[in-house]
Amino acid sequence: MFRDESISVPVEEGETYDVTIEDIARQGDGIARIEGFVVFVPNTSVGDEVRIKVERVLPKFAFSTIVE
Secondary structure, eight states: OOOOTTOOOSOOTTOEEEEEOOEEOTTSOEEEEETTEEEEESSOOTTOEEEEEEEEEOSSEEEEEEOO
């Protein structure tokens, strides 16, 4: 089956987003989803509503930090 790896991700490095933490990863980081795309947010708990800045985008997920 052919899979198009060029599908654009819904987040950009350096951009900020308002998200709700939906889950916790095995490493303890919070997991938010933007249009289904997973974003890891350290130092958060399930249910937290935070503004994040995307620091690094990979094909299947991204890493972010909390913006005060």
